[in-house]
Amino acid sequence: MTKAIKLLTALPPPQRQRLMTLAREVSFPEDTRIFEAGGTADRFWVIRSGAVSLDQQVNSLQRVTVASLGAGDLLGWSWLFPPYTWDFGAVAFSPVRAYEFDARAVLGLCEEDPQLGLTLVRNVAEVLAHRLEMTRGKLMEQYTLHRRGAL
Template sequence: MTKATKLLTALPPPQRQHLMTLAREVSFPEDTRVFEAGGRADRFWVIRSGSVSLDQQVTTHQRVTVASLSAGDLLGWSWLFPPYRWDFGAEAFSPVRAYEFEAQPVLKLCEEDPALGLSLVRIVAEILAHRLEMTRGKLMEQYAIKRRGAF
C-alpha cells in the first residue's frame, strides 16, 4: 500500500498559504462524532494532532472502522462533489486539533485561482484513491472474519 498523501504538504507553498487564509483552528474531544454518513458536507478538516476513525454503517447496529486518520490527514472530501453528503461517519479516537475549512469560501477561492483549484482536486483524488484501497482492504478483512465465524 502506498503512503497516504498529506493535503497541506502536497500543495506548493504559495497555494498552501493562499488556502490557509481560510483556515480556522478547532478541536474535538475524544469520542466526539465529527459527522455522520448522509449528513450535509459543507466543510473539511486537516488534522493537526490526535486521530479520527472513519466508519461505515454495515447494519443498523454495527459500524466498521475503515480508516484511521492522524496528523496531516484530510478529514472529509464529500464537500467537493455533489450531492455534498458525507459518505462515511467520523469519530475522534483521541483529542483532536485540526484546521477547519468551510467549503463555500474554498470553492470560491478555487474559482479565483484555477491553479489552486486544479492542485486541490488532484490531491483530493489521490487521497480518495488511497482511501478506497484502504476501505476495500478493511471490508474484505471484515468479510473474511465473518466467513471464518460461519463454519
C-alpha cells in the same frame, strides 16, 4: 500499496499559504461526533493532532470503523461532490486539533486561482484513491476471516 498523501504538505508553498488564509483552528474532545453520514458536507478539516475514526452504520445498533485518520490527514471530501452529503460518519477517537475550512470559501478561492483548484482536486483524488485501496484491503481481510470461520 500507495503512500497516504498529506493534503497540506502536498500543495506547493504559495498555494498552501493561500489556502491557509481560510483555515480556522478547531478542537474536538475525545468521543465527539464530528459529522454523521447523510449530513450536509459544507466543510472539511486537516487534522493537526489526535485521531479520528470514520465509521459506517450497518444497522440500528452497530457501527463499523472503515478508516482511522491522524495528523496531516484530510477529514472530509464530500464537500467537493454533489449531493454534498457525508458518505460516512466521523468521531474523535482521542482529543483532536484541526484546521477547519469552509467549503464555499475554498471553492471560491479555487475559482479565483484555477491552478490551486486543479492541484487541490488532484490531491483530494489521490487521498480518495488511497482510501479506496485501504478499504479494499480491509474488505479482503474481513472476507478471508469470514471464509475461515465458515470452514
